Amino acid sequence: MAEDLGFFSRDSFGLKSSKKNPLLLRMILLMLAMVCGIYICSICLKQIGVTPSMSRVFSVQVTKSSCPEPTVEPWEIPYLHYPNPETYSRDECACNPVRNFAILSMQRSGSGWFETLLNNHTNISSNGEIFSVKVRRSNASTIVETLDKIYNLDWLSSASKNECTAAVGLKWMLNQGVLQNHEEIVDYFKTHGVSAIFLFRRNLLRRIISVLANLYDRDARPLNGTHKSHVHSPHEAAILAKYKPSINSTLLIADLKRSEDMTEKALAYFNGTRHIILYYEDVVKNRTKLVEVQNFLRVPPMELKSRQVKIHQGKLSDQIENWQEVQQKLKGTHYESFLHDDYRK
Ligand SMILES: *[C@@H]1O[C@H](CO)[C@@H](O)[C@H](O)[C@H]1NC(C)=O
Ligand SMILES: *[C@@H]1O[C@H](CO)[C@@H](O)[C@H](O)[C@H]1NC(C)=O
Numbered sequence: 001m002a003e004d005l006g007f008f009s010r011d012s013f014g015l016k017s018s019k020k021n022p023l024l025l026r027m028i029l030l031m032l033a034m035v036c037g038i039y040i041c042s043i044c045l046k047q048i049g050v051t052p053s054m055s056r057v058f059s060v061q062v063t064k065s066s067c068p069e070p071t072v073e074p075w076e077i078p079y080l081h082y083p084n085p086e087t088y089s090r091d092e093c094a095c096n097p098v099r100n101f102a103i104l105s106m107q108r109s110g111s112g113w114f115e116t117l118l119n120n121h122t123n124i125s126s127n128g129e130i131f132s133v134k135v136r137r138s139n140a141s142t143i144v145e146t147l148d149k150i151y152n153l154d155w156l157s158s159a160s161k162n163e164c165t166a167a168v169g170l171k172w173m174l175n176q177g178v179l180q181n182h183e184e185i186v187d188y189f190k191t192h193g194v195s196a197i198f199l200f201r202r203n204l205l206r207r208i209i210s211v212l213a214n215l216y217d218r219d220a221r222p223l224n225g226t227h228k229s230h231v232h233s234p235h236e237a238a239i240l241a242k243y244k245p246s247i248n249s250t251l252l253i254a255d256l257k258r259s260e261d262m263t264e265k266a267l268a269y270f271n272g273t274r275h276i277i278l279y280y281e282d283v284v285k286n287r288t289k290l291v292e293v294q295n296f297l298r299v300p301p302m303e304l305k306s307r308q309v310k311i312h313q314g315k316l317s318d319q320i321e322n323w324q325e326v327q328q329k330l331k332g333t334h335y336e337s338f339l340h341d342d343y344r345k
């Protein structure tokens with residue numbers, strides 16, 4: 001009988017005689033068959049791209065076994081997670097599947113406002129601009145370490161919910177290591193089922209005004225000496241909007257081009273990940289966009305509110321000190337539309 005095992009010698013199992021112990025041998029054969037089965041199965045799954053690694057097959061099975069099967073479509077399964085935080089117990093939420101997401105954006109594109117809207121959902125935790133801290137984005141390993149912590153629900157911030165979290169993520173600016181480490185990050189998103197929410201601004205000229213005004217505010221601090229990137233009252237917004245930046249027209253085209261290039265690069269790099277592309281202007285004008293986002297995150301749609309107030313309202317010509325010059329510079333270029341594009345309420 002022992003010969004049936006082929007490449008295993010009888011002694012390797014410490015069996016002196018198969019006759020004395022046929023039951024044990026049968027058990028070993030059974031075990032071998034099971035291990036082979038699981039191995040072949042995992043290879044198959046790998047080839048059809050369902051699971052990235054063997055360890056995941058096991059971890060998913062282990063965590064799922066105690067939870068009822070969620071009623072989801074098959075394509076969603078790689079995006080469902082059952083994190084087991086080190087810092088606390090999920091208790092009654094342990095069987096609520098969690099979706100991982102990241103808001104990928106650029107400074108002054110409305111992502112702060114957008115994030116407050118998401119965090120107004122009972123089941124969404126978006127933990128803020130975590131990679132604004134440089135050491136966390138030093139290299140791919142610190143980035144992965146940080147992401148692991150966030151997606152394991154071990155990142156405790158004001159966005160952490162007492163309710164059952166159904167979607168967890170962060171706000172991440174493209175110039176905070178996203179483009180630099182795109183290969184590792186795309187790989188991480190694919191293996192950890194992270195969905196990307198791109199949030200861009202259509203009118204990049206308005207983004208420049210916001211960047212300049214925010215830089216000015218950092219130094220001048222007209223609001224009682226505090227620097228505020230976002231405000232919560234029309235009164236505060238009116239004070240901040242009083243400042244009219246003068247735009248360096250020599251650098252303007254190059255600046256617009258740089259923003260545009262970053263956007264294009266990001267979309268190309270992350271094209272293979274599950275993603276949605278949103279524009280700030282569209283979300284402002286059309287609140288059903290928020291329903292689209294909630295559907296994307298597979299959370300039950302709710303009405304979402306933010307206390308933030310928009311700082312710059314109305315006509316562009318009233319917001320730029322050297323409007324004539326800027327107009328001259330952009331006329332005839334493919335950025336000309338930025339001059340006309342005004343908000344309609
Ligand atoms: C959402 O916003 C409303 C109105 O500001 C507030 O009453 C509610 O508590 C918020 N919900 C969450 C989960 O933050
Ligand atoms: C990554 O950065 C961290 C923190 O700066 C450093 O301790 C670590 O050695 C770096 N790792 C690699 C692989 O460069």
Ligand SMILES: *[C@@H]1O[C@H](CO)[C@@H](O)[C@H](O)[C@H]1NC(C)=O
Pocket residue numbers: 096097122123162163164165166299300
């Ligand atoms: C949202 O949170 C509530 C309260 O904890 C919970 O009952 C519900 O199941 C959660 N929804 C999802 C989709 O996880």
Ligand SMILES: *[C@@H]1O[C@H](CO)[C@@H](O)[C@H](O)[C@H]1NC(C)=O
Pocket residue numbers: 222223224236239
């Ligand atoms: C400055 O502080 C005072 C008192 O707290 C408040 O009444 C006033 O509105 C503040 N001004 C601004 C511009 O926020």
Ligand SMILES: *[C@@H]1O[C@H](CO)[C@@H](O)[C@H](O)[C@H]1NC(C)=O
Pocket residue numbers: 248249250251
């Ligand atoms: C615009 O930027 C260029 C290059 O940095 C600089 O030489 C020039 O003085 C700036 N112009 C104004 C009006 O600040």
Ligand SMILES: *[C@@H]1O[C@H](CO)[C@@H](O)[C@H](O)[C@H]1NC(C)=O
Pocket residue numbers: 267268271
């Ligand atoms: C993303 O992929 C789709 C389909 O493969 C392709 O049509 C599209 O042009 C790509 N977009 C970018 C920005 O690369």
Ligand SMILES: *[C@@H]1O[C@H](CO)[C@@H](O)[C@H](O)[C@H]1NC(C)=O
Pocket residue numbers: 286288289292
């Ligand atoms: C608002 O957004 C929804 C969802 O993206 C879309 O279906 C609808 O056509 C939009 N409505 C307008 C008026 O743009």
